[in-house]
Amino acid sequence: MRLTVTSSEQRLLIRGYADGVLRVGDRQITTPVALSATEVHGTLQAQEPTALTEAELASVFEAQPEVVIIGWARGQFFLPAAQRRWFLERRIGLELMDLGAACRTFNVLVADDRRVIGLLFPR
Numbered sequence: 001m002r003l004t005v006t007s008s009e010q011r012l013l014i015r016g017y018a019d020g021v022l023r024v025g026d027r028q029i030t031t032p033v034a035l036s037a038t039e040v041h042g043t044l045q046a047q048e049p050t051a052l053t054e055a056e057l058a059s060v061f062e063a064q065p066e067v068v069i070i071g072w073a074r075g076q077f078f079l080p081a082a083q084r085r086w087f088l089e090r091r092i093g094l095e096l097m098d099l100g101a102a103c104r105t106f107n108v109l110v111a112d113d114r115r116v117i118g119l120l121f122p123r
Contacts, residue, residue: 011037011110014103020073020123022103032121034060037110041117048121049077049096054086061086065117067093067109071102072121 012035016023021030024040032044041059046052049070060068068087070079075098087094097105102120109116 012039013107013110014118014120017099017103017122022120022122029120030122032119032123034117034119035106036063036065036115036117037113044119044121047123048072048074049079049119050083052083052119057086060117060119061090061092063117064090064115065092066115067095068117068119069095069097069102069106069109070119070121071097071099071106073099073123074121 012025014022014024021028022033023029024033024035027040029040032046034041034044041063044052045056049072077096079094079096084094095102095105099120099122102118106116106118106120
């Protein structure tokens with residue numbers, strides 16, 4: 001699916017996603033990634049959301065986002081209670097959704113100047 005949002009400011013927006021590829025700005029990303037409105041924070045070591053570790057998310061927590069969106073191309077999923085607790089203890093909202101919904105929601109929140117981080121798993 002192709003997504004197009006225009007903005008006069010320098011914000012990272014997800015311009016499209018399909019077949020294991022995210023298009024963020026002019027970059028094509030095929031690996032799990034953390035991104036915010038202003039930067040790609042880097043590739044995630046975890047290959048699926050349930051494999052995320054608290055240590056791997058340290059930079060996400062340091063950024064103090066209002067909400068973290070986790071999107072996975074393989075559809076619906078649930079995080080174990082221990083992982084959900086990491087966000088709850090830090091008062092960070094957490095949304096889990098399929099990749100398409102995550103991309104659209106991320107763009108809407110970025111356009112609304114919200115402090116959002118997307119943890120996106122395109123495969």
